[in-house]
Amino acid sequence: MADSFIRATRTCATPADLALLMEAATGDLGFRHFALIHHADLRGAPPGRINIRNYPAAIASRIINEGLYRRDPVIRACAFAEGAFLWSDLGRIIQLDRNDRRSLDTGRAAGLNEGITVPSALLGDCMGSYTFAGMKSPARAERLIGPVQMIGIFAFQAARRLVMGACRPRPAPRLHPRPRDCVALAGRGLSNKEIARALSLAPRTVDGYLTEARRVFDAHDRTELVVSAIFAGEIGLHEISPTQPE
Numbered sequence: 001m002a003d004s005f006i007r008a009t010r011t012c013a014t015p016a017d018l019a020l021l022m023e024a025a026t027g028d029l030g031f032r033h034f035a036l037i038h039h040a041d042l043r044g045a046p047p048g049r050i051n052i053r054n055y056p057a058a059i060a061s062r063i064i065n066e067g068l069y070r071r072d073p074v075i076r077a078c079a080f081a082e083g084a085f086l087w088s089d090l091g092r093i094i095q096l097d098r099n100d101r102r103s104l105d106t107g108r109a110a111g112l113n114e115g116i117t118v119p120s121a122l123l124g125d126c127m128g129s130y131t132f133a134g135m136k137s138p139a140r141a142e143r144l145i146g147p148v149q150m151i152g153i154f155a156f157q158a159a160r161r162l163v164m165g166a167c168r169p170r171p172a173p174r175l176h177p178r179p180r181d182c183v184a185l186a187g188r189g190l191s192n193k194e195i196a197r198a199l200s201l202a203p204r205t206v207d208g209y210l211t212e213a214r215r216v217f218d219a220h221d222r223t224e225l226v227v228s229a230i231f232a233g234e235i236g237l238h239e240i241s242p243t244q245p246e
Contacts, residue, residue, distance in 0.1 A: 001028060002150045009158035018158055019052050025151060026054075029144060032111055032134030036159055039075055039127045039231050041067055041218070050128055050159045056110040062103075070224045073100040078119035078129050079230045080237065084149035086141055087115040087133070107133075114138040116145060118152025122160070127231040130155050175216065175234055179209040186210060187226040187240030 005025050012018045018036075026034045035053035042051045042064045053060065063069050070076070077085065077093045087104070090096060096104075107113075115133030130152035135141055175183065178199070185195045192210070196203040210225070217228035229235045 001025075002147045005151050006154045009154050012158055012162060015052055015159070015162050018155070018162055019054075022052065022155060023054065026132060029132060029148070030136045030140060031115075031132040032136070033132070035129075035131045035133070036155055037064075037128055038125075039069055039078065039129065041069075043067055048164050050156070050163045052159060052163075055133075056112065059107055059110050059112060062106075070219070070227045071099065071103070073103055074115070074117050074131065075129065076227055078117065078127060079227060081117075081119055084116055084118045084145050084152065086145065087117070088138075088141070114141045116141060116148045118149055118156075120152065120156040125160070125164075128156060175213055175229075179213050180229075180234060182206055182209045183213050183225060183229050184235045184239040186222050187229075187235065 005021065008021050009018065012021060022034050022036065026032070033053075033055050035055050036050060037053060038050045040046070040049055042049055045051070051064070055063075063072050063075070073090055073094065073096060074087060077090055080093050085093060090100075090104075094100075112133045114135045115131055117129050117131040120128045120130065130148075132144075132148055178201070181199055182195050185198060190198065192206045193203050195201070196206045199206070201209075210222075213229070214220070214225050217225055217232070219225040219228050226235075226240065230237065230240075
């Protein structure tokens, strides 16, 4: 089945063709929903951004229309997962807080129970993912990780070709070295005073750097800032180890 899907992606001429192909694969694998998206602000259908899905309206509204993608635990986990992962394993990848559990409960109520997500990263492009969710037989999920991983890689490859075409990905926001160092240390859980001490800066300077970094990434707080910097390739996961942003 995976081989047939991969071959079919090469014949897709439009995003609508790919959506139909994914819809068929979703049903064949025993899922109800799929989402193939860039981890970016998708409001207003920005050019060069992938947003192909059949998610329940309430969930799509929260993640996309309200711009809360950086707060979604599945999307956040993509920055730390080594490959395709089960939603039931999220707690092993990131630290789930009360808001994360509430988000997952809301998804389950909308028909998104067990799911499998495949992160997709390409140098020069923002991060994205391919997700199958809403399993009719959740007990089969673990057996499907391999096929879903393969399908996800080629699906996103096809989506980039169809959606982005010849247009070049928009350059990621670039931080100057010192603000970038501040964001990396914030990702380790250091306070502003601790960052100032580590970098031999004044606390007020660190405050200014982090405020400017939040403006660059349109982030409301440290969690969104660190996740955005990772998605944009500004900082690497090795720089925020061993502590992950919650």
